[in-house]
Amino acid sequence: QVYLVESGGGSAETGGSMRLSCRGSGTTFDRACMAWFRRRPGKEREWIAAIAGSGTSRYPNSVKGRFTISRDSAENTLYLQMNSLQQEDTAMYYCAARRLSAVCVLPTRDLREPDFGDWGQGTQVNVST
Numbered sequence: 001q002v003y004l005v006e007s008g009g010g011s012a013e014t015g016g017s018m019r020l021s022c023r024g025s026g027t028t029f030d031r032a033c034m035a036w037f038r039r040r041p042g043k044e045r046e047w048i049a050a051i052a053g054s055g056t057s058r059y060p061n062s063v064k065g066r067f068t069i070s071r072d073s074a075e076n077t078l079y080l081q082m083n084s085l086q087q088e089d090t091a092m093y094y095c096a097a098r099r100l101s102a103v104c105v106l107p108t109r110d111l112r113e114p115d116f117g118d119w120g121q122g123t124q125v126n127v128s129t
Contacts (some may be wrong), residue, residue, distance in 0.1 A: 001026050001095075002024070002025070002026040002027050002099075003025045003119070003120075004022055004023070004024050004055060004095050004096070004097060004118055004119060004120035005022065005024075005025075005028050005029050005044070005092065005120055006021065006022045006025045006093065006095050006120045006121065006122060007020070007021050007022075007023070007034045007123060007124040008014075008020040008021045008071045008078075008123060008126075009123030009125045010122045010125070010128050011126045011127075011128065012085050012125070012126070012128075013127070013128060014071065014085060014086060014127060014128070014129050015070045015084060015129065016085050016127075017081070017082060017083045017084075017085065017087065018028060018079055018082045018085060018125060019079060019080065019113060020079065020080040020082070020093055020095075020123060021034070021074060021078070021079055021127070022034075022036075022077065022078040022079070022080075022095030022120055022123050023075070023077045023079055024076045024077070024078070024097065024118075025076065025077075026101060027099065028076060029071075029073075029076055029078070029095070029097055029099065030053070030071075030073040030075075030076075030101070031032070031053040031099075031103045031109075032053060032097045032098055032100070032102060032104050032124050033050060033051070033052050033097070033098040033102065033104035033105070033106055033115075033116075034050065034051050034055060034069075034071060034078045034095065034097050034098075035047060035049060035051070035095070035097075035098075035115075036048050036049045036050075036067075036069060036078075036080045036093060036094070036095055037048035037079075037089055037093070037094045037095075037096060037112055037113070038089075038090040038091035038094065038125075039092045039093070039094070039122075040080035040088070040089060040090065041090070043118060045094065045113060046060075047060060047111040047112065047123075048060060048063050048067060049063065049067050049068075049069035049080055050069065050106055050111050051070070051071055051078070051106075052103075052104055052105055052106045053104040053105070054102075054103060054105070055071070056106065057058045057069050057070075058088075058111075060110065063082075066082065066083050066084045067080060067081065067082050067083070067111070068080070068081040068083075069081075080093070080095075082125075085125075085127045086127060087127050087129065088121050088127075088129065089127050090096065090125060090126050090127045091125060091127075092122040092123070092124050092125075093124075093125055093126075094119055094120055094121075094122045095119075095124050096113075096116035096118060096119050096120070097116060097117070097118040098115055098116045098117060098118075099117065099118065117124060
């Protein structure tokens with residue numbers, strides 16, 4: 001059984017920082033594409049960061065320059081460093097994985113939920129003034 005477990009969520013003030021973690025188990029994710037999505041209140045889940053098996057990362061314009069995705073393959077853990085937090089970042093944050101037999105390459109288009117087969121349960125982030 002493959003598991004992804006997020007942690008690190010909580011409350012922060014506007015302008016603050018927070019780091020989310022996502023630990024995988026049941027298999028290794030070193031060749032997988034990994035991503036972070038979030039669901040803001042009243043909105044659909046949206047992609048916010050992704051990293052390819054090679055380590056190349058991509059972000060949508062909404063978080064580029066503020067969020068950084070990284071991975072520690074030895075620990076089978078994915079991270080999301082969030083800086084300059086805004087109230088609009090309040091959301092449930094999910095990590096996801098796309099496991100392939102070869103090293104995963106990210107598509108050039110915006111990423112979507114169907115691109116990923118493994119999901120965590122999410123961790124809540126609340127940003128207030």
